[in-house]
Amino acid sequence: MDENRRNMLMKFPCLIPQNADFTEYDGYIQILDEEYRMNIKLPKDGKLKDTRLTCDWKLEQILKKYDKIVKQRLNQCENLSAFLEELGSIAEKQLCFQEQMQPTIQRNNCAQLISELENIGWEKVVSVNADFQSFQIKFVDLKQRQHVMQIKLHSQHPRQAPTIIVDLPVKFDIVWTASSTLLDVFNQFVHNVDLYQDLWNNLNELDRKTWILEPDNPTFSATNRRIAISANASIQITVDPKHPSSLPDIKFLGSNQATNPLRENMTSNLHLWDENEGLLHNLSSLLEVTFPSPSNSKKEDFSADCGICYSYRLGMEIPEEVCNDSRCAQPFHQTCLIEWLRGLPSYRQSFQTIFGECPYCSTPITVKMSIRK
Amino acid sequence: MQRNLRMKKELQMFVQSPPHGVSCWTNDEDNMTQLTAQIIGGEGTPYEGGIFKLEIQIPDRYPFEPPKVNFMTPIYHPNIDSGGRICLDTLKMPPKGAWKPCLNVSTVLTSIQLLMAEPNPEDPLMTEIANEFQYNKSMYLQTAREWTKKHAMDDVVQVTKSSSPESKSPESKGLCSVTDKTKDLKRTHPPQPLDDMTNKKVRN
Numbered sequence: 001m002d003e004n005r006r007n008m009l010m011k012f013p014c015l016i017p018q019n020a021d022f023t024e025y026d027g028y029i030q031i032l033d034e035e036y037r038m039n040i041k042l043p044k045d046g047k048l049k050d051t052r053l054t055c056d057w058k059l060e061q062i063l064k065k066y067d068k069i070v071k072q073r074l075n076q077c078e079n080l081s082a083f084l085e086e087l088g089s090i091a092e093k094q095l096c097f098q099e100q101m102q103p104t105i106q107r108n109n110c111a112q113l114i115s116e117l118e119n120i121g122w123e124k125v126v127s128v129n130a131d132f133q134s135f136q137i138k139f140v141d142l143k144q145r146q147h148v149m150q151i152k153l154h155s156q157h158p159r160q161a162p163t164i165i166v167d168l169p170v171k172f173d174i175v176w177t178a179s180s181t182l183l184d185v186f187n188q189f190v191h192n193v194d195l196y197q198d199l200w201n202n203l204n205e206l207d208r209k210t211w212i213l214e215p216d217n218p219t220f221s222a223t224n225r226r227i228a229i230s231a232n233a234s235i236q237i238t239v240d241p242k243h244p245s246s247l248p249d250i251k252f253l254g255s256n257q258a259t260n261p262l263r264e265n266m267t268s269n270l271h272l273w274d275e276n277e278g279l280l281h282n283l284s285s286l287l288e289v290t291f292p293s294p295s296n297s298k299k300e301d302f303s304a305d306c307g308i309c310y311s312y313r314l315g316m317e318i319p320e321e322v323c324n325d326s327r328c329a330q331p332f333h334q335t336c337l338i339e340w341l342r343g344l345p346s347y348r349q350s351f352q353t354i355f356g357e358c359p360y361c362s363t364p365i366t367v368k369m370s371i372r373k
Numbered sequence: 374m375q376r377n378l379r380m381k382k383e384l385q386m387f388v389q390s391p392p393h394g395v396s397c398w399t400n401d402e403d404n405m406t407q408l409t410a411q412i413i414g415g416e417g418t419p420y421e422g423g424i425f426k427l428e429i430q431i432p433d434r435y436p437f438e439p440p441k442v443n444f445m446t447p448i449y450h451p452n453i454d455s456g457g458r459i460c461l462d463t464l465k466m467p468p469k470g471a472w473k474p475c476l477n478v479s480t481v482l483t484s485i486q487l488l489m490a491e492p493n494p495e496d497p498l499m500t501e502i503a504n505e506f507q508y509n510k511s512m513y514l515q516t517a518r519e520w521t522k523k524h525a526m527d528d529v530v531q532v533t534k535s536s537s538p539e540s541k542s543p544e545s546k547g548l549c550s551v552t553d554k555t556k557d558l559k560r561t562h563p564p565q566p567l568d569d570m571t572n573k574k575v576r577n
Contacts, residue, residue, distance in 0.1 A: 308436055308474040309375035310382040336375060336474070340437055345468045360475045 007081040015040070015084075029084065031059075031091045040080070048083060049075050062091050062098075109157075116182040124186075135182075139190050145200060147220065149189045151182065167220040168192055169199065169241035199223070199244040202279040209280060210291040211302050214318060226253070228302035229289055232322050232329045233258035237283070245275040245282075255322040255329050262287050307360055308336035321367055328361035337367055376435045380405040383477050395482045397429070406431040410442075410482055414525065415490045419517035420448070423525025427485070428457075429478060439464050439472035440481060449513075449520040451492045451503035460498040461488055 005022055008015065015038065018024035023042040028035040036059035041052040051074060055063075063070060069090060077083035110132060117125055117135070126136035126148060134152040141147065147167065154160035161176035166189060174188050206225055207218065213234055214226035226236045233254030240246060250266065252259040265288045272285050284290060292302065303312045306319040307330040319331035341347055341356035348355040354367045384405065387397050397410040408429040414420025426445040432438045442464060444457035452460040462471040463484050497503030505513040 305382075309378045311378040314374065314378065330475075339375075340474050343437055343466070359473045 004079045004081065007079070008084075011081050012084055025080075029055075029059075029088065031088050032095055034058075042080070048077055048080065051080075051083075059091065062094050063087075066090050066094065113153075113182070119181070119183045120186050137182075137186055137189075139186070139193055141193055141197060141200075143197070143201065143204070145204075145220070147189075147193050149186070151185060164189075166192075169196060169221050169223045196220075196241055199239060199241050202244045203239065205278055205280050209293045209295075211294065211297070211299050213303060227283075228292060228299075229254075229262070229287075230258060230292075231302060231304060232331065233262065234302070235262070235283075235287070237279075239279065244279065245277070247273050247282075247286075248279070253320055253322075255324050255326060257324065257326040258322075258329075262289070265289075304331045306331060306333045306336055308332055308340060321365070323358040323361060323363055323365055325358065325361055325363040328358060328363060330358065330360045332359075334367060334370070337365070338369065341365075341367065375437075376431060376433065377405060379436055379477075380431060383479065386477075386479060392479050392483045392486075394486060395479070397478060397482060408478065410478075412482060412486050412489070414521060415486060418490045419514045420489050420521050420525065423521035425489075425525050427482070431478075436474040436477070438466060439470070439476075440478055442481060442485065447520060447524040448489075449502060449517040450489065451494050451497045451499055451506050452488060454498045458498065459485060459488070460493075460496060461485060 005017075008017075008022075008025070012025075012027075012029060014028040014030065014035065015025040016027045018026050021044075023044065023046070025038075025040040027038065029038045030036075037056040038059065039054045042048070043050040053070075070087065073083055073086045073090075077086060113132065117128075120137060124137050124139065126138050128135050134150065136148055136150050139147045139149070150165040152163040152165075154162055158180065159178050161174060161180075162185070164172060164174055164185065166172045170192075172189070172192055174185055176185075200220065203218070203223075203225065206212065206227065211228040212218065212225050213228055214236070215222050215224070218225070223241050224236060224238045226234055228234050233252070236251040236253060238249040240248065247270075252262055266286055269286045269288065273282050280291070304319065305312050306314065312318060314333045314335060317333050317335060319333050321332045321334050321337050323330045323332075337356075337359075338354060340359055341354050344356060346356065352369045354369065356365055356367075357363065358365045384399065391397070394413040394415065395410065397408055399405055400407050400409055408431065410427040410429055412425045412427065414423040414425065423446075425448060428443050428445050430441040432441065442459055444453055444459065447455070447457075454460075461481075461484060462469075463476055463481055464470065464472065466472050492503075492506055494503040494507050502513065505516075
């Protein structure tokens with residue numbers, strides 16, 4: 001024990017024992033040419049593995065990725081001084097690595113970026129990260145929708161184009177030359193956002209006035225909506241972002257009894273589609289339905305739980321299979337129904353279709369195994 | 374995944390609308406796979422007045438597989454053996470059984486309650502009891518009643534004891550006679566299962 005204490009004093013003279021039991025040290029540890037503040041609390045039994053280490057943010061930043069290794073060393077080392085030496089060498093390695101990887105940002109580069117951000121307007125800058133290499137910039141459109149663009153500068157900036165992450169329905173490619181500025185990128189973003197105003201106006205109307213079963217919180221890039229029609233029927237539409245008023249791709253979900261009349265209505269009413277009208281209006285007249293809306297119904301009425309797992313959401317899945325017997329009309333998750341039917345001795349499969357019986361009413365039921373996106 | 378989603382809902386349902394004469398709970402809040410249940414013996418059955426304790430184990434593949442249910446309280450019944458195992462089609466997988474995921478712990482317990490009231494001697498687990506049930510029903514009823522009194526009425530007896538100390542002696546006398554009768558029973562029935570059960574009861 002005394003040996004250990006002497007070792008600590010010799011090797012880490014700047015770490016001062018805080019009590020007579022030598023269970024707490026406070027002070028500085030030197031790594032390369034810098035000193036970092038550190039506090040060490042040993043448990044009463046002196047076992048290293050339960051030691052509490054606190055250090056200043058700089059050292060914490062350096063050791064951030066090495067959490068596991070540090071814990072492992074704590075378990076392996078015989079005494080505190082041996083562990084601190086290990087800790088020092090881990091930090092040293094990381095520091096050397098950082099120096100190689102990150103060429104220091106040139107000052108004029110920073111000044112340039114600041115002036116470019118100023119041109120965009122500081123009120124539009126949502127966040128700037130610590131290394132000043134990525135930014136989030138927002139744009140509020142006419143309908144008060146807030147669009148955020150994330151810009152990550154290339155290490156060869158400005159010779160190489162930055163990486164841009166946006167929430168738009170169509171892939172956003174920027175035009176970038178060596179003389180381009182962040183303002184150019186922002187203007188291109190604004191231009192793109194303007195292109196899809198019509199799409200979002202239409203989709204927002206649906207979001208407001210109908211029950212959207214999927215997606216839960218639609219992003220700006222989502223062009224699909226699953227709209228509830230009745231307790232056991234819904235439609236899934238996919239809108240063309242460039243032509244939001246034209247007839248979207250429509251899929252009918254639910255029991256045949258419920259969806260067949262809708263299909264027939266659609267075929268006979270196709271001529272009624274008027275591109276000058278909104279999507280909601282057109283869909284209602286096409287299918288001859290009034291969509292249940294949040295003003296006159298509850299969402300629970302349309303999001304019936306799966307009869308097997310008793311829940312609505314199973315991971316990303318919602319109950320899509322419905323028993324065709326209208327008296328039963330029990331919904332199931334595809335995964336649940338397939339798993340049940342597969343386990344039965346009467347299990348039959350032909351190509352991608354599984355044949356079986358509804359676990360509730362024993363009416364024959366078929367499931368098409370679709371490959372999920 | 375399905376199991377946990379479902380058990381959460383099922384336990385909620387037990388709290389909100391428990392089936393008649395049945396209660397069910399988890400032994401440990403974090404473990405939804407080990408349940409304990411109580412079934413109150415139905416009126417007009419030889420199990421009337423008794424409270425029967427059951428243990429339920431929810432398998433990993435639940436609800437694609439049935440729950441495993443066992444009686445902890447000894448019961449004299451053609452379809453329930455000395456180890457508490459229950460012969461009931463809804464507790465077995467098809468084609469032999471009739472388990473379906475539309476059933477749940479609550480419906481299973483209700484059908485056990487029904488089985489207690491209506492034994493099925495065609496598919497017995499205890500042949501002797503089944504024979505007795507078919508050909509000497511009064512004997513069956515008597516023994517079943519005695520077993521109920523002996524094993525399933527502990528709580529009930531205790532309550533009367535503590536509430537009215539004067540009635541203590543006749544009560545305990547009654548109990549004694551029951552034990553005597555079961556001793557007689559031991560001779561006619563294989564002794565081993567009975568011992569088994571008495572041991573189990575002591576442990577509980």
